[in-house]
Amino acid sequence: MDTKDKTILLVDYDTQNLEQWANYFQNKNFRVLKASDGQTAYEIFKKENPDIIILEAILPKIHGFDLTRKIYQESGGRTPVIIVTGLYKGPQYRHEALTSLGASEYFEKPLDPDRLLNSVINLLREEESFEADLPDSHSVISRLVQRIMSPSNPSGKNKPL
Numbered sequence: 001m002d003t004k005d006k007t008i009l010l011v012d013y014d015t016q017n018l019e020q021w022a023n024y025f026q027n028k029n030f031r032v033l034k035a036s037d038g039q040t041a042y043e044i045f046k047k048e049n050p051d052i053i054i055l056e057a058i059l060p061k062i063h064g065f066d067l068t069r070k071i072y073q074e075s076g077g078r079t080p081v082i083i084v085t086g087l088y089k090g091p092q093y094r095h096e097a098l099t100s101l102g103a104s105e106y107f108e109k110p111l112d113p114d115r116l117l118n119s120v121i122n123l124l125r126e127e128e129s130f131e132a133d134l135p136d137s138h139s140v141i142s143r144l145v146q147r148i149m150s151p152s153n154p155s156g157k158n159k160p161l
Contacts, residue, residue: 006124007031007048011041011055011064012084021054024113025120038062045071050079052120057085065101072102080104080123084111 008030012018015036022032033048035041039061045053053071057064068081083097086109097103105119 004029004031006052007033007050008120009033009035009041009044009048009050009053009055011035011038011053011059011067013037013056013059017056028117036060038064038067042067042070045079051124052080052082054082054084054116054120057083057088065097068097068101068103077102080126082107082116082119082123084109084116086110 008025010018010021010025010032011034012021013036018034018036022034025032033044033050035044038055038059041053041055041059042062044050055064055067059067062070064083064085068083071079071081081103082105083101083103084107085093088097089108094106094108097106104123107116107119
């Protein structure tokens with residue numbers, strides 16, 4: 001997978017961590033956006049539509065868990081969110097994040113950079129695969145018009161697809 005056209009939004013209140021991870025992903029040819037609080041991250045998400053988001057659970061202004069839920073709901077689950085935390089440790093938090101909040105992955109600190117990178121690449125591949133299987137809107141409209149206007153539907157009324 002070519003990462004040059006992929007954008008990651010990194011969100012962490014700790015500027016040293018934020019810069020360290022930004023450098024790491026830039027060196028892997030990702031376009032990197034950064035935010036140090038949940039509100040700024042949400043605004044960047046709305047404006048830039050990143051391919052994936054990696055965020056610290058503890059964030060000022062909008063908590064990371066609330067931000068994850070919001071992004072999941074607004075993107076229809078299409079924007080993967082990876083939660084990273086040093087505080088919320090244990091299987092119960094991971095389970096909650098993955099099932100109730102809509103997180104795609106959940107990591108506890110300290111992080112293994114290779115595991116995180118593999119997770120990012122796998123999530124982006126899944127997204128590409130899913131999008132490749134979907135027809136474009138023009139094709140869907142054309143097929144619907146053909147069905148409605150077909151000779152087997154002389155009344156022009158809708159029929160089940």
